[in-house]
Amino acid sequence: MNNKTVIISCAGMGTRLGAGIPKALIDIDGEPLIIHTLKMLDKIEDVRVVVGYQAEKVIEVVKKYRDDVLFVYNHNYQQNGTGASVSLAKRYSKKFILTIDGDLLIHPDDMKEILASEQEFVGVCEPSTDDPVLVGVKDGKVTNFYEKNGPYEWTGITMLEAKKITPTDGHVLKLVEQVLPMDFKIIREKEIDTPNDYKNAIIWVQNNYNS
Amino acid sequence: MDTIFLFDLDSTVTKQEILPTIAKKIGKQNEMRELTEKTMMGILPFQDSFTSRVKLLSQIPVSEVADLVSDIEVNEEIVEFLKENRESSFIVTSNLDVWIEKLMHKIGMDGRYYCSKAKVEDDRIVKIENILEKESVQSELTSRAKIVAIGDGSNDFDMIRKADIGISFGGVRDIAPSLIDVSDYSIYNETKLRKFLTAIKNGEYQNEQ
Numbered sequence: 258m259n260n261k262t263v264i265i266s267c268a269g270m271g272t273r274l275g276a277g278i279p280k281a282l283i284d285i286d287g288e289p290l291i292i293h294t295l296k297m298l299d300k301i302e303d304v305r306v307v308v309g310y311q312a313e314k315v316i317e318v319v320k321k322y323r324d325d326v327l328f329v330y331n332h333n334y335q336q337n338g339t340g341a342s343v344s345l346a347k348r349y350s351k352k353f354i355l356t357i358d359g360d361l362l363i364h365p366d367d368m369k370e371i372l373a374s375e376q377e378f379v380g381v382c383e384p385s386t387d388d389p390v391l392v393g394v395k396d397g398k399v400t401n402f403y404e405k406n407g408p409y410e411w412t413g414i415t416m417l418e419a420k421k422i423t424p425t426d427g428h429v430l431k432l433v434e435q436v437l438p439m440d441f442k443i444i445r446e447k448e449i450d451t452p453n454d455y456k457n458a459i460i461w462v463q464n465n466y467n468s
Numbered sequence: 469m470d471t472i473f474l475f476d477l478d479s480t481v482t483k484q485e486i487l488p489t490i491a492k493k494i495g496k497q498n499e500m501r502e503l504t505e506k507t508m509m510g511i512l513p514f515q516d517s518f519t520s521r522v523k524l525l526s527q528i529p530v531s532e533v534a535d536l537v538s539d540i541e542v543n544e545e546i547v548e549f550l551k552e553n554r555e556s557s558f559i560v561t562s563n564l565d566v567w568i569e570k571l572m573h574k575i576g577m578d579g580r581y582y583c584s585k586a587k588v589e590d591d592r593i594v595k596i597e598n599i600l601e602k603e604s605v606q607s608e609l610t611s612r613a614k615i616v617a618i619g620d621g622s623n624d625f626d627m628i629r630k631a632d633i634g635i636s637f638g639g640v641r642d643i644a645p646s647l648i649d650v651s652d653y654s655i656y657n658e659t660k661l662r663k664f665l666t667a668i669k670n671g672e673y674q675n676e677q
Contacts, residue, residue: 312648320638320656327664328654345652349668 261372262350262419263301265294266342266429267359268309268334273450279311280449281359282318286462289318290362290449293462296322297368303327303351307342307359309334337426339413344424344432351419353377356429358413362458364445364466371414371442379433380414380444387451390430398438402430412446469614471669473553474605474627475546476619477561477568479640481575483541486563487521490536496524508644510622515599518562518584522596529591530566537563538570543639545658547575549665556613556669558582562600562623566593582608602627616668618661622646633668637661 271280281291291306298304304323308315309331319326329346331337343356355371357363363371371380379399381392391407393400402411415433425431433439445466447458461467479485491500503521506512525533550557559581561568566586572578582605587595603626606615617624617631622644628634629650636643636651639658648654655661 313645316654316656324639325657325660327660328656330648330651330653332649349664 259302260352260375261301261416262303262305262347262354263298264305264307264329264343264346264350264354264356265291265359266307266339266346266356267291267315268307268312268331268342269339269359270310270334271360271450274452274455279315279359281315282311283449283455285362286459291315291319291359292322293362294357295319295326297363297365298372299323301372305329305346305350307331307346309342338431339429340425340427340431343429344426347419347422347424353416354419355416356414356432358429358448360449361413362447362449362462363414366466367442367444367446371416371444374416374442376416377418377436377439378416379439379441380412380446381409381441382412382444382446384410386410386448386454392441394441395438397440399441400438402434409441409443412444413448414444414446469612471556472609472613472615473549473557473665473669474560474602474615474617474631475550475557476602476621476624476627476637477559477563477581478621480618480620480637481542481546481550481559483543483640485641486537486540486567487525489540490525490528490533493536494525494528499524507623508621508641510625510644510646514562514623518599519596522564522586522593526593530588530593531591533567534570537567538574540571542575543658545662549662551576552666553669554580558605560600560602560605560617560619560627562602564593564596603630606630616665618665620644620647625650635661635664 267281282289305327307329331342347354389410391404392409393404393407422432422435449455449458488500491497503517507517561583564586565583572581584600585598586593615631616633617627618635620637620643634652636647636654638656
């Protein structure tokens with residue numbers, strides 16, 4: 258497990274939710290979203306949280322739970338994308354980087370499996386959001402993104418060999434596209450983009466992650 | 469490429485703030501606290517504040533201050549890093565040469581520090597001859613080395629801003645708010661800091677880009 262750097266991207270503003278706080282801090286059943294994620298990462302030594310919008314607030318919450326996180330600044334979060342956050346955080350990283358969008362809640366069992374994995378993959382799910390990025394699949398591998406009738410939706414979770422990718426300023430998909438085709442893993446997760454997603458995520462947690 | 473590490477001293481290498489700790493010994497902690505806070509926040513120009521703070525302590529014999537300073541608790545993990553990487557590390561502090569020499573010796577950093585300078589007569593400071601501007605150190609280090617700077621106060625601003633890798637360290641006290649805007653990383657745990665610096669030094673992590 259210690260050949261992995263886990264990168265949680267929390268620099269963005271998450272305006273669609275309209276909460277006025279970074280999405281990673283939104284309360285899910287009594288705890289900030291990012292704490293749910295960090296609790297699944299207790300055994301990971303190299304955890305990095307990318308901060309930008311309201312950086313001090315995010316840091317305050319994270320370091321109360323665990324103070325040995327490396328905080329990485331994405332100062333230009335208003336102009337660039339999650340790809341920039343990951344590009345900054347992957348400097349001096351371990352062999353694999355596991356990137357997780359800060360607005361995701363992942364099923365704990367699936368996280369265990371992800372952390373045990375020793376190879377690159379793209380995390381996908383059954384199409385579920387209003388505006389999904391669908392993936393194209395051929396011969397059991399992801400070949401491209403933005404495929405009109407792709408069978409799965411991109412999740413915001415991916416494991417990459419860090420040295421294979423070159424930095425980008427754009428979307429994190431620009432990083433992943435560099436190494437396609439690639440295996441995929443079906444992951445149970447909730448992305449929290451809209452007030453409705455938020456409601457569903459809380460119910461999911463309260464039902465012990467049974468949907 | 470070689471890597472050079474520049475460390476702030478006060479509440480980065482040390483676990484206590486040096487001047488306030490000494491002020492306590494002579495019952496001047498309130499005056500000192502106020503000056504130090506204002507300086508950390510950046511609302512009092514550093515040079516003025518430093519001169520006032522030295523003045524406050526100038527009634528104590530220099531040798532006594534040097535003893536007190538050398539007894540100040542240090543972050544052991546950081547000192548270990550300094551010992552392992554002595555040839556690529558420097559302490560960069562505005563504190564006075566005559567006050568910190570003994571501490572520098574104790575942590576194995578003789579000749580590996582940049583600091584302010586004072587003139588001493590009869591064991592008393594009679595004049596501050598030079599106040600170190602931390603960013604000047606980078607221009608002095610003319611080599612093509614990669615510079616990593618670690619600090620926590622507003623007087624570390626330019627040193628961290630100009631470094632190739634700027635790290636604000638919050639393991640002892642809160643990081644000065646101004647540093648957030650120029651840091652590449654913040655770290656709040658000394659073990660983590662040591663690990664990350666060691667990894668940068670040894671190139672054991674991948675991906676410099």
